[in-house]
Amino acid sequence: MIGPVVRLTLRALVLQKRTLLLAAVALLPVVMAFVYALAHPAGSNRHDFYSGLVQQLFVPTVASLVSLVFGVSAFGDEREDGTILYLVATPQPRIELAGAKILAAWLASMILLVPSLVISGLLGLGSEASASLIGWPLLGVATASLAYCAVAAWLSLYTRRPVVIGVLYILLWESSIATFAASAKKLSISAYGRAFVAHVLPQSSPAVTSTGVAAVVLAVVVSVALWATARGLSHRELP
Amino acid sequence: MSDTPAIEFTSVSRWFGDTVALADVSFTAAGGVIGLLGHNGAGKSTTLKLCGGFSTPSSGAVRIFGVNPRREPDVYRRIGIVPDHSPPWPFLSAREVVELSARLHKVRDYRGAAAEAIATVDLEDAADRRVGEFSHGMRQRVKLAQALAHDPELLLLDEPLNGLDPAQRGHVIELLTRLGTEGRTVIVSSHVLHEVERMAPRVLVLVNGHLVAEGSTEAIRQLISERPRRVLVRPGGDPRALARALLEMTSVDAVRIDDGTVEIETSDPTALGVALPQAARKLDDVLASIQPVGDDLESVYAYLHQRARGQAR
Numbered sequence: 001m002i003g004p005v006v007r008l009t010l011r012a013l014v015l016q017k018r019t020l021l022l023a024a025v026a027l028l029p030v031v032m033a034f035v036y037a038l039a040h041p042a043g044s045n046r047h048d049f050y051s052g053l054v055q056q057l058f059v060p061t062v063a064s065l066v067s068l069v070f071g072v073s074a075f076g077d078e079r080e081d082g083t084i085l086y087l088v089a090t091p092q093p094r095i096e097l098a099g100a101k102i103l104a105a106w107l108a109s110m111i112l113l114v115p116s117l118v119i120s121g122l123l124g125l126g127s128e129a130s131a132s133l134i135g136w137p138l139l140g141v142a143t144a145s146l147a148y149c150a151v152a153a154w155l156s157l158y159t160r161r162p163v164v165i166g167v168l169y170i171l172l173w174e175s176s177i178a179t180f181a182a183s184a185k186k187l188s189i190s191a192y193g194r195a196f197v198a199h200v201l202p203q204s205s206p207a208v209t210s211t212g213v214a215a216v217v218l219a220v221v222v223s224v225a226l227w228a229t230a231r232g233l234s235h236r237e238l239p
Numbered sequence: 240m241s242d243t244p245a246i247e248f249t250s251v252s253r254w255f256g257d258t259v260a261l262a263d264v265s266f267t268a269a270g271g272v273i274g275l276l277g278h279n280g281a282g283k284s285t286t287l288k289l290c291g292g293f294s295t296p297s298s299g300a301v302r303i304f305g306v307n308p309r310r311e312p313d314v315y316r317r318i319g320i321v322p323d324h325s326p327p328w329p330f331l332s333a334r335e336v337v338e339l340s341a342r343l344h345k346v347r348d349y350r351g352a353a354a355e356a357i358a359t360v361d362l363e364d365a366a367d368r369r370v371g372e373f374s375h376g377m378r379q380r381v382k383l384a385q386a387l388a389h390d391p392e393l394l395l396l397d398e399p400l401n402g403l404d405p406a407q408r409g410h411v412i413e414l415l416t417r418l419g420t421e422g423r424t425v426i427v428s429s430h431v432l433h434e435v436e437r438m439a440p441r442v443l444v445l446v447n448g449h450l451v452a453e454g455s456t457e458a459i460r461q462l463i464s465e466r467p468r469r470v471l472v473r474p475g476g477d478p479r480a481l482a483r484a485l486l487e488m489t490s491v492d493a494v495r496i497d498d499g500t501v502e503i504e505t506s507d508p509t510a511l512g513v514a515l516p517q518a519a520r521k522l523d524d525v526l527a528s529i530q531p532v533g534d535d536l537e538s539v540y541a542y543l544h545q546r547a548r549g550q551a552r
């Protein structure tokens with residue numbers, strides 16, 4: 001019975017004040033695409049702009065930060081105010097509770113990220129926009145976001161500073177180390193998300209893997225994080 | 240209802256780093272209202288958290304209806320929980336909170352069950368208002384309603400009377416007493432004995448994580464009233480004369496003089512209350528002040544702790 005828990009969590013996530021801040025983060029690519037569409041320098045390649053926007057800003061920063069914060073909040077806020085007890089003290093299977101929370105965090109992320117990516121794509125690509133040029137990046141964002149949400153939910157049960165750890169991972173590991181150390185990319189969620197983008201857009205550096213393998217890796221990440229989160233509900237100290 | 244005890248604690252200890260929250264506690268609970276008494280930090284909430292499956296014992300075993308709730312969450316169908324410091328989601332109405340609880344506890348007619356639970360705690364008029372707008376007392380009643388909605392056999396209530404006005408307290412005490420006489424096991428934590436004794440025929444007293452007394456409420460009350468008391472008396476006249484007169488009385492166990500004040504130790508404060516003015520009158524003395532020492536609840540718990548340690552030795 002994950003429906004009521006998904007709705008409850010979605011309501012809590014949407015109502016929180018930091019959602020406004022996340023909406024501002026999600027608006028950033030739209031603003032950049034809007035400015036580009038207005039200026040559109042002669043001889044500039046729309047595909048190159050859009051590719052850069054998606055691969056250097058949207059997937060590694062915007063999608064990751066939005067998903068991280070929602071993923072952490074899904075359990076973290078309830079751990080803080082103690083309401084998590086009202087969910088845990090029920091006969092619901094722990095895997096379903098964890099799954100419902102991660103799903104709600106992912107849906108909340110998608111509410112902000114999907115319009116942002118679609119509008120950025122339409123503005124950036126102009127008349128060259130197509131379903132595949134927006135659809136594949138959207139798939140990359142959606143799968144990477146799900147993985148970030150799952151890992152963030154797991155972190156929120158096991159650490160006291162899940163946002164700090166998540167931001168350090170995104171900024172230090174994914175956006176810094178993984179950009180010049182090829183092997184480090186293999187431990188980067190955003191690199192696997194970008195593999196979907198590489199299917200239709202030019203790359204500044206070689207993709208970490210094919211879309212098929214990226215999908216499998218992200219599915220494994222989500223499954224392991226889901227299992228660990230469910231385990232945390234029955235093993236961790238609750239307030 | 241099965242024969243398996245609702246709660247079974249076997250040599251349960253729980254520590255956090257160097258802090259011992261619960262030390263080698265064993266008890267069983269099977270039916271009726273049981274008061275869990277102790278000062279703040281005595282281990283009441285830790286005990287209830289262990290019962291509720293929100294914590295794992297550092298050593299020993301906790302069984303709820305014969306199983307570990309952390310491993311077998313299905314047992315929560317039979318448990319209702321009222322946590323102390325956790326009001327339900329503020330953006331939901333009272334009805335939504337109780338319906339959600341009933342639904343998650345797999346109650347088929349969750350709407351009907353929620354309406355009944357809300358009526359039981361006398362909250363129908365405010366049922367559709369958001370919990371965030373409620374007073375502390377109303378939130379307590381929402382918490383109670385969500386715990387009752389699935390008709391549990393075991394209720395774990397952490398300070399459920401906190402924030403309630405006298406009329407609401409009376410209502411909740413009456414409700415819990417009825418639930419206990421129906422054969423349910425109701426564990427109620429409190430730091431106020433007279434509150435607990437109105438509903439719980441059995442009491443467990445925790446002090447600094449130790450179970451220092453266990454038994455009927457009357458027996459615990461007797462134990463507490465029989466403990467030695469100390470009274471400081473400042474006489475108007477000669478303190479040594481008063482001390483001599485007091486030592487002849489059977490109600491006085493010991494007397495000490497310190498800086499013009501007479502410190503009396505007695506195990507029968509009622510008799511001392513009669514004898515002391517008589518002694519003063521006999522000496523033609525006017526007592527300047529009479530001050531009981533260690534009559535607060537902390538001292539009562541400290542006494543029970545000392546007594547339990549003495550018995551253990």
